[in-house]
Amino acid sequence: MKRILYTLLLTLFLLMPAMTVTAEDVTLTLDEEKLRELIKEVIRENPELLYETINAYVVELRQKKQNQDLESSLKGPRAEDEIRSHNPVKGPLKEEDAVITIVEYTDFECPYCVRASLTMEELLKKYPENIRLVFKNKPLEMHENAMPAAKAALAAGNQGKFWEYHDRLFAASPKLGQDQLVEIAKDLKLDMERFNRDLISEEIEAQVALDIADAEALGFKGTPSFLINGVKTSGARPLAYFSEIVDRLLAEAEEKSTE
Numbered sequence: 001m002k003r004i005l006y007t008l009l010l011t012l013f014l015l016m017p018a019m020t021v022t023a024e025d026v027t028l029t030l031d032e033e034k035l036r037e038l039i040k041e042v043i044r045e046n047p048e049l050l051y052e053t054i055n056a057y058v059v060e061l062r063q064k065k066q067n068q069d070l071e072s073s074l075k076g077p078r079a080e081d082e083i084r085s086h087n088p089v090k091g092p093l094k095e096e097d098a099v100i101t102i103v104e105y106t107d108f109e110c111p112y113c114v115r116a117s118l119t120m121e122e123l124l125k126k127y128p129e130n131i132r133l134v135f136k137n138k139p140l141e142m143h144e145n146a147m148p149a150a151k152a153a154l155a156a157g158n159q160g161k162f163w164e165y166h167d168r169l170f171a172a173s174p175k176l177g178q179d180q181l182v183e184i185a186k187d188l189k190l191d192m193e194r195f196n197r198d199l200i201s202e203e204i205e206a207q208v209a210l211d212i213a214d215a216e217a218l219g220f221k222g223t224p225s226f227l228i229n230g231v232k233t234s235g236a237r238p239l240a241y242f243s244e245i246v247d248r249l250l251a252e253a254e255e256k257s258t259e
Contacts, residue, residue, distance in 0.1 A: 074248055078230030079218055083134050086154065086207040088162040091124060091132040098132035099253050100246055103227040105136045105215045108150060108169045109143035109176055112236040116224040117170050122239050127246055135166070136211040138223050145176040148199075150208050152181045155198035161188050 081103050083089075092098040104120060106113040124131055137154070139146030149169050156165035168184045169176060185195045198204055215225065218232060225234040228242075229249050 088135040105138040105225040107223040109146040115236040
Protein backbone atom coordinates (compact mmCIF):
# COMPACT_ATOMS: atom_id res chain seq x y z
CA MET A 1 0.00 0.00 0.00
CA LYS A 2 2.85 2.35 0.82
CA ARG A 3 4.50 1.79 -2.57
CA ILE A 4 1.19 2.30 -4.37
CA LEU A 5 0.67 5.62 -2.59
CA TYR A 6 4.18 6.79 -3.42
CA THR A 7 3.73 5.76 -7.05
CA LEU A 8 0.42 7.60 -7.25
CA LEU A 9 1.89 10.77 -5.77
CA LEU A 10 4.86 10.67 -8.12
CA THR A 11 2.63 10.03 -11.12
CA LEU A 12 0.44 12.97 -10.22
CA PHE A 13 3.50 15.14 -9.80
CA LEU A 14 4.88 14.17 -13.19
CA LEU A 15 1.56 14.67 -14.93
CA MET A 16 0.71 18.04 -13.37
CA PRO A 17 2.63 20.22 -15.87
CA ALA A 18 0.61 18.76 -18.73
CA MET A 19 -2.71 19.86 -17.21
CA THR A 20 -4.55 22.94 -18.53
CA VAL A 21 -6.06 25.38 -16.05
CA THR A 22 -9.07 27.56 -16.96
CA ALA A 23 -11.03 30.24 -15.12
CA GLU A 24 -13.65 27.66 -14.14
CA ASP A 25 -10.99 25.58 -12.42
CA VAL A 26 -9.67 28.17 -9.97
CA THR A 27 -10.66 26.23 -6.84
CA LEU A 28 -9.37 22.95 -8.28
CA THR A 29 -6.11 24.57 -9.34
CA LEU A 30 -5.47 25.71 -5.79
CA ASP A 31 -5.83 22.16 -4.55
CA GLU A 32 -3.50 20.95 -7.26
CA GLU A 33 -0.88 23.50 -6.28
CA LYS A 34 -1.11 22.40 -2.67
CA LEU A 35 -0.75 18.79 -3.72
CA ARG A 36 2.22 19.69 -5.90
CA GLU A 37 3.95 21.34 -2.94
CA LEU A 38 3.13 18.37 -0.75
CA ILE A 39 4.68 15.97 -3.24
CA LYS A 40 7.78 18.16 -3.53
CA GLU A 41 8.12 18.19 0.24
CA VAL A 42 7.73 14.42 0.48
CA ILE A 43 10.43 13.90 -2.16
CA ARG A 44 12.75 16.44 -0.53
CA GLU A 45 12.44 14.79 2.85
CA ASN A 46 12.46 11.23 1.49
CA PRO A 47 14.57 11.19 -1.71
CA GLU A 48 14.86 7.40 -1.47
CA LEU A 49 11.16 7.18 -2.31
CA LEU A 50 11.83 8.57 -5.76
CA TYR A 51 14.52 5.96 -6.35
CA GLU A 52 12.36 3.13 -4.99
CA THR A 53 9.39 4.12 -7.14
CA ILE A 54 11.39 4.45 -10.35
CA ASN A 55 13.37 1.28 -9.63
CA ALA A 56 10.19 -0.71 -8.96
CA TYR A 57 8.72 0.56 -12.21
CA VAL A 58 11.85 -0.41 -14.18
CA VAL A 59 11.86 -3.89 -12.61
CA GLU A 60 8.19 -4.28 -13.50
CA LEU A 61 8.86 -3.26 -17.11
CA ARG A 62 11.79 -5.68 -17.38
CA GLN A 63 9.72 -8.53 -16.00
CA LYS A 64 6.90 -7.74 -18.40
CA LYS A 65 9.30 -7.64 -21.34
CA GLN A 66 10.90 -10.92 -20.23
CA ASN A 67 7.50 -12.62 -20.01
CA GLN A 68 6.60 -11.33 -23.47
CA ASP A 69 9.90 -12.61 -24.89
CA LEU A 70 9.37 -15.99 -23.27
CA GLU A 71 5.87 -16.41 -24.69
CA SER A 72 7.02 -15.18 -28.09
CA SER A 73 9.86 -17.73 -28.12
CA LEU A 74 7.65 -20.63 -27.10
CA LYS A 75 4.87 -19.77 -29.54
CA GLY A 76 7.20 -18.99 -32.44
CA PRO A 77 8.19 -21.49 -35.13
CA ARG A 78 10.61 -24.20 -34.00
CA ALA A 79 14.02 -24.23 -35.67
CA GLU A 80 16.42 -27.05 -36.45
CA ASP A 81 20.16 -27.12 -35.93
CA GLU A 82 22.76 -29.69 -36.92
CA ILE A 83 24.89 -31.04 -34.12
CA ARG A 84 28.26 -32.20 -35.42
CA SER A 85 30.92 -34.47 -34.01
CA HIS A 86 33.19 -31.54 -33.10
CA ASN A 87 30.54 -29.84 -30.93
CA PRO A 88 31.27 -30.48 -27.22
CA VAL A 89 28.40 -31.93 -25.18
CA LYS A 90 27.53 -31.97 -21.48
CA GLY A 91 24.93 -34.33 -20.10
CA PRO A 92 23.63 -37.36 -22.01
CA LEU A 93 25.71 -37.75 -25.17
CA LYS A 94 22.88 -39.17 -27.24
CA GLU A 95 19.89 -37.06 -28.22
CA GLU A 96 17.49 -39.90 -27.45
CA ASP A 97 18.78 -40.01 -23.85
CA ALA A 98 17.83 -36.38 -23.13
CA VAL A 99 14.37 -34.84 -23.30
CA ILE A 100 15.80 -31.35 -23.74
CA THR A 101 18.72 -30.36 -25.98
CA ILE A 102 20.12 -26.87 -25.53
CA VAL A 103 22.49 -25.56 -28.20
CA GLU A 104 24.44 -22.62 -26.80
CA TYR A 105 26.18 -20.14 -29.11
CA THR A 106 28.79 -18.17 -27.25
CA ASP A 107 31.81 -15.86 -27.41
CA PHE A 108 34.54 -16.29 -24.82
CA GLU A 109 35.22 -12.56 -24.65
CA CYS A 110 31.55 -11.62 -24.16
CA PRO A 111 30.69 -10.65 -20.54
CA TYR A 112 27.08 -11.74 -21.03
CA CYS A 113 28.30 -15.16 -22.12
CA VAL A 114 30.20 -15.49 -18.84
CA ARG A 115 26.93 -15.00 -16.94
CA ALA A 116 25.02 -17.31 -19.28
CA SER A 117 27.61 -20.04 -18.83
CA LEU A 118 27.09 -19.98 -15.06
CA THR A 119 23.32 -20.09 -15.58
CA MET A 120 23.67 -23.13 -17.83
CA GLU A 121 25.63 -24.89 -15.08
CA GLU A 122 22.81 -24.18 -12.63
CA LEU A 123 20.28 -25.43 -15.15
CA LEU A 124 22.18 -28.70 -15.66
CA LYS A 125 22.27 -29.24 -11.91
CA LYS A 126 18.54 -28.57 -11.67
CA TYR A 127 17.66 -31.00 -14.46
CA PRO A 128 20.54 -33.53 -14.44
CA GLU A 129 18.64 -36.30 -16.23
CA ASN A 130 16.77 -34.21 -18.75
CA ILE A 131 19.17 -31.74 -20.37
CA ARG A 132 21.91 -32.17 -22.94
CA LEU A 133 23.98 -29.00 -23.44
CA VAL A 134 25.70 -28.59 -26.81
CA PHE A 135 28.36 -25.90 -27.25
CA LYS A 136 28.89 -23.89 -30.43
CA ASN A 137 31.29 -21.03 -31.06
CA LYS A 138 30.15 -17.64 -32.26
CA PRO A 139 33.13 -15.30 -31.84
CA LEU A 140 32.05 -11.73 -32.56
CA GLU A 141 34.21 -9.56 -34.81
CA MET A 142 34.30 -6.78 -32.21
CA HIS A 143 36.21 -9.06 -29.82
CA GLU A 144 39.74 -9.51 -31.15
CA ASN A 145 40.58 -12.41 -28.84
CA ALA A 146 37.31 -14.31 -29.27
CA MET A 147 38.37 -16.21 -32.39
CA PRO A 148 41.75 -17.35 -31.01
CA ALA A 149 40.00 -18.40 -27.79
CA ALA A 150 37.39 -20.38 -29.74
CA LYS A 151 40.10 -22.25 -31.65
CA ALA A 152 42.11 -22.85 -28.47
CA ALA A 153 39.10 -24.38 -26.71
CA LEU A 154 38.54 -26.79 -29.60
CA ALA A 155 42.25 -27.61 -29.65
CA ALA A 156 42.00 -28.46 -25.96
CA GLY A 157 38.94 -30.54 -26.81
CA ASN A 158 41.07 -32.66 -29.14
CA GLN A 159 42.88 -33.74 -25.98
CA GLY A 160 39.69 -34.31 -23.98
CA LYS A 161 39.90 -31.05 -22.03
CA PHE A 162 37.37 -28.81 -23.74
CA TRP A 163 35.14 -28.09 -20.74
CA GLU A 164 38.09 -27.54 -18.40
CA TYR A 165 39.58 -25.10 -20.90
CA HIS A 166 36.14 -23.54 -21.44
CA ASP A 167 35.78 -22.81 -17.71
CA ARG A 168 39.27 -21.35 -17.45
CA LEU A 169 38.63 -19.07 -20.44
CA PHE A 170 35.49 -17.64 -18.89
CA ALA A 171 37.26 -17.24 -15.55
CA ALA A 172 39.97 -15.18 -17.29
CA SER A 173 37.62 -13.28 -19.65
CA PRO A 174 38.01 -10.68 -21.05
CA LYS A 175 41.79 -10.97 -20.64
CA LEU A 176 42.30 -13.60 -23.31
CA GLY A 177 45.54 -12.76 -25.07
CA GLN A 178 47.91 -15.35 -26.51
CA ASP A 179 49.81 -15.59 -23.22
CA GLN A 180 46.64 -16.55 -21.35
CA LEU A 181 45.71 -19.17 -23.96
CA VAL A 182 49.11 -20.83 -23.66
CA GLU A 183 49.18 -20.55 -19.86
CA ILE A 184 45.80 -22.28 -19.52
CA ALA A 185 46.93 -25.07 -21.85
CA LYS A 186 50.06 -25.62 -19.78
CA ASP A 187 48.12 -25.59 -16.51
CA LEU A 188 45.86 -28.30 -17.91
CA LYS A 189 48.97 -30.29 -18.85
CA LEU A 190 48.10 -30.45 -22.53
CA ASP A 191 50.55 -31.73 -25.11
CA MET A 192 51.77 -28.28 -26.15
CA GLU A 193 53.19 -29.39 -29.48
CA ARG A 194 49.86 -30.87 -30.48
CA PHE A 195 47.94 -27.93 -29.00
CA ASN A 196 49.93 -25.37 -30.98
CA ARG A 197 49.59 -27.43 -34.14
CA ASP A 198 45.81 -27.80 -33.74
CA LEU A 199 45.44 -24.13 -32.88
CA ILE A 200 46.38 -23.13 -36.43
CA SER A 201 44.96 -26.14 -38.22
CA GLU A 202 42.51 -25.83 -41.12
CA GLU A 203 40.34 -28.44 -39.44
CA ILE A 204 39.60 -26.33 -36.37
CA GLU A 205 39.23 -23.19 -38.47
CA ALA A 206 36.58 -25.02 -40.50
CA GLN A 207 34.80 -26.20 -37.33
CA VAL A 208 34.46 -22.65 -36.03
CA ALA A 209 33.31 -21.47 -39.46
CA LEU A 210 30.56 -24.12 -39.46
CA ASP A 211 29.32 -22.97 -36.04
CA ILE A 212 29.23 -19.35 -37.20
CA ALA A 213 27.33 -20.34 -40.35
CA ASP A 214 24.80 -22.24 -38.23
CA ALA A 215 24.26 -19.18 -36.03
CA GLU A 216 23.70 -16.99 -39.06
CA ALA A 217 21.24 -19.49 -40.55
CA LEU A 218 19.25 -19.31 -37.31
CA GLY A 219 19.29 -15.52 -37.38
CA PHE A 220 21.42 -15.19 -34.25
CA LYS A 221 23.27 -11.87 -34.37
CA GLY A 222 24.70 -11.54 -30.87
CA THR A 223 25.75 -13.72 -27.98
CA PRO A 224 24.78 -15.63 -26.00
CA SER A 225 22.05 -17.26 -28.09
CA PHE A 226 20.26 -20.54 -27.49
CA LEU A 227 18.20 -23.13 -29.29
CA ILE A 228 16.19 -25.17 -26.78
CA ASN A 229 14.40 -28.05 -28.50
CA GLY A 230 13.98 -25.74 -31.44
CA VAL A 231 12.90 -22.74 -29.35
CA LYS A 232 15.08 -19.71 -30.09
CA THR A 233 16.05 -17.26 -27.36
CA SER A 234 18.95 -14.89 -26.73
CA GLY A 235 20.59 -13.01 -23.90
CA ALA A 236 21.96 -13.68 -20.42
CA ARG A 237 18.56 -14.47 -18.92
CA PRO A 238 18.08 -15.54 -15.29
CA LEU A 239 17.74 -19.16 -14.26
CA ALA A 240 13.99 -18.77 -13.76
CA TYR A 241 13.55 -17.80 -17.41
CA PHE A 242 15.31 -20.91 -18.73
CA SER A 243 13.61 -23.09 -16.12
CA GLU A 244 10.21 -21.93 -17.34
CA ILE A 245 11.10 -22.87 -20.92
CA VAL A 246 12.43 -26.26 -19.83
CA ASP A 247 9.37 -26.97 -17.68
CA ARG A 248 7.03 -26.05 -20.52
CA LEU A 249 8.96 -28.25 -22.98
CA LEU A 250 9.05 -31.16 -20.53
CA ALA A 251 5.29 -30.88 -20.12
CA GLU A 252 4.93 -30.74 -23.89
CA ALA A 253 7.05 -33.87 -24.28
CA GLU A 254 5.05 -35.66 -21.58
CA GLU A 255 1.80 -34.77 -23.30
CA LYS A 256 3.06 -36.11 -26.62
CA SER A 257 4.22 -39.35 -25.02
CA THR A 258 0.70 -40.06 -23.74
CA GLU A 259 -1.07 -39.42 -27.04
